[in-house]
Amino acid sequence: MATLAKDVMRGYLDAIVLNVLRRGESYGYQVTKDINAAAHGAYTINEATLYTVFKRLEKGGCISGRWGDESQGGRRKYYAITASGQALLAAERANWTLAQQTLEELINGD
Template sequence: MISSDVIRGYNDTFLLSLLSEQDSYGYALSKEIKERTGGQYVIKETTMYSAFSRLKKNKLIEAYAGNITQGKKRTYYRITEDGRKYLEHKQQEWTLTKEVIDKLVERGENK
């Protein structure tokens, strides 16, 4: 499992990215993150809700009460227009970051 220090700055982007596909709620999002990374990254509950709180404050996502499923009333989140713009910006930033880090941190073979 990956160290959460390294990945901390990207939690908001993970959630935005998943929400850009469809509206969702807490457990579904954390499950999706776990499954897509094959269990290599697990987002903690408090980390996820810190991110929700931040994203809401910056108006990048909105919360709304979902229907009751399995006896539980869940809070759903949807991405806003600002959220989509921010996500796009973050995606470009990541492409660049990846190139830079690849060049500097890459191991052996290409040298």
């Protein structure tokens, strides 16, 4: 199976994580599983990369985090998308559409 280069994915990680969190509050390991499952083997995100994205988005006010109150195992930090995150996701989706159309023309156009 072909895989996407990490360089290709790097510019879209914020949008990818925000899209996962758009479905509801989640924690790191589950977000990793959701991304990897949605990519069908073409891309896998590692936890170090994911937590870097979480930090950047939280610092920018695009997501909020809270510590869970699990009674067994380690505590989980749960993340949720904010209104700013919703706005960023909408902008990133528009940017993706433009990039997709432009690359299609540049690579496959006459």
